[in-house]
Amino acid sequence: MSKLSFPFLPLTTLDTLWFQVAGTLCNLRCHHCFISCSPENHTLGLLRYEQFAPHLEESVRHGVKEYYFTGGEPFINPDIFRILEATLAVGPATVLTNATRLSEEKVARLAQLRDASIYSLELRVSIDGFSPETNDPIRGEGTFAMAMSGVQMLVAGGFLPIITSMRSWPIQDDDSFLAEFRARLAEIGYLHPRMKLLPSLKIGQEAERDHGYEKYEFVTEQMMVGYDESLLLCHNSRVVSDKGVHVCPILVDKPDARLGSTLDDAMQGYRLRHQACSTCYTFGALCSNATGSGMEAARQSSAEPPAHMEKWKAALP
Numbered sequence: 001m002s003k004l005s006f007p008f009l010p011l012t013t014l015d016t017l018w019f020q021v022a023g024t025l026c027n028l029r030c031h032h033c034f035i036s037c038s039p040e041n042h043t044l045g046l047l048r049y050e051q052f053a054p055h056l057e058e059s060v061r062h063g064v065k066e067y068y069f070t071g072g073e074p075f076i077n078p079d080i081f082r083i084l085e086a087t088l089a090v091g092p093a094t095v096l097t098n099a100t101r102l103s104e105e106k107v108a109r110l111a112q113l114r115d116a117s118i119y120s121l122e123l124r125v126s127i128d129g130f131s132p133e134t135n136d137p138i139r140g141e142g143t144f145a146m147a148m149s150g151v152q153m154l155v156a157g158g159f160l161p162i163i164t165s166m167r168s169w170p171i172q173d174d175d176s177f178l179a180e181f182r183a184r185l186a187e188i189g190y191l192h193p194r195m196k197l198l199p200s201l202k203i204g205q206e207a208e209r210d211h212g213y214e215k216y217e218f219v220t221e222q223m224m225v226g227y228d229e230s231l232l233l234c235h236n237s238r239v240v241s242d243k244g245v246h247v248c249p250i251l252v253d254k255p256d257a258r259l260g261s262t263l264d265d266a267m268q269g270y271r272l273r274h275q276a277c278s279t280c281y282t283f284g285a286l287c288s289n290a291t292g293s294g295m296e297a298a299r300q301s302s303a304e305p306p307a308h309m310e311k312w313k314a315a316l317p
């Protein structure tokens, strides 16, 4: 049997910096959450302004070009507006939110920050179905109505939020899913929505809800030959939490993904040893704001393991 060897991916440049501003804390407890966020998960805590500021300063020295804010739910962090204001002074920002904690007052503050900056402020809203019947079993009772209300407020505030949904249906149903969802969004005044479909990351709660990875689902050194490494988030980004700097938001709660306390510490490569890396490898551009490429890659994929994994599937016990 061939021995598996995991590829080492160097950090080429630090273009993108993520902040895990809500740690693993969230007002929801979605059944597919790949880092199992909930109101009780204190594995990673809120990133307060005082902890955030030195990393932002350091990021400017490293030439970071854009910033993302995630959790957990970013709007449970009482410092989020101060954090965004500081960020928008140096670069564009995107906030990933479940939109259930938005209010007209908060959207107005976001609009003020956006209008005061030369950089863009984007919102990405996670909704996993086009109705309460399709969304709420995954994200919780009443979450569809709350999130759609949040989207409506954002649209009224002049934002064009990117609606992201994790594919929990057969890939052949993408078109009908998107058509249904566009119709629902049109009803609340969002006429030409930006939408992004994401593959499931079969770790955390999602491994319980559906299933985990198969034994053969890894990335190997051989698979990287001729592969475009720039498709992987970790080739040019890192994520900061209250516990330090980690390789990527997908693995942020994995002890071996913490690279140090500062960005200087984290300017090193990483060996792609986790099974979740195989999802990045197959779909690419998972975490960027791109609404087309990730989806097209996903459409070209299938439920079967990719051909490059077949030999490892055969080789493993």
Ligand code: SF4
Pocket: 026, 027, 028, 029, 030, 032, 033, 034, 036, 037, 038, 071, 072, 073, 098, 126, 139
């Ligand atoms: S998927 Fe998002 S909204 Fe749901 S529990 Fe996880 S962080 Fe919270």
Ligand code: SF4
Pocket: 232, 233, 234, 235, 247, 248, 249, 250, 251, 270, 272, 274, 276, 277, 278, 280, 281
């Ligand atoms: S999960 Fe994806 S982004 Fe994270 S280290 Fe693996 S390949 Fe890179």
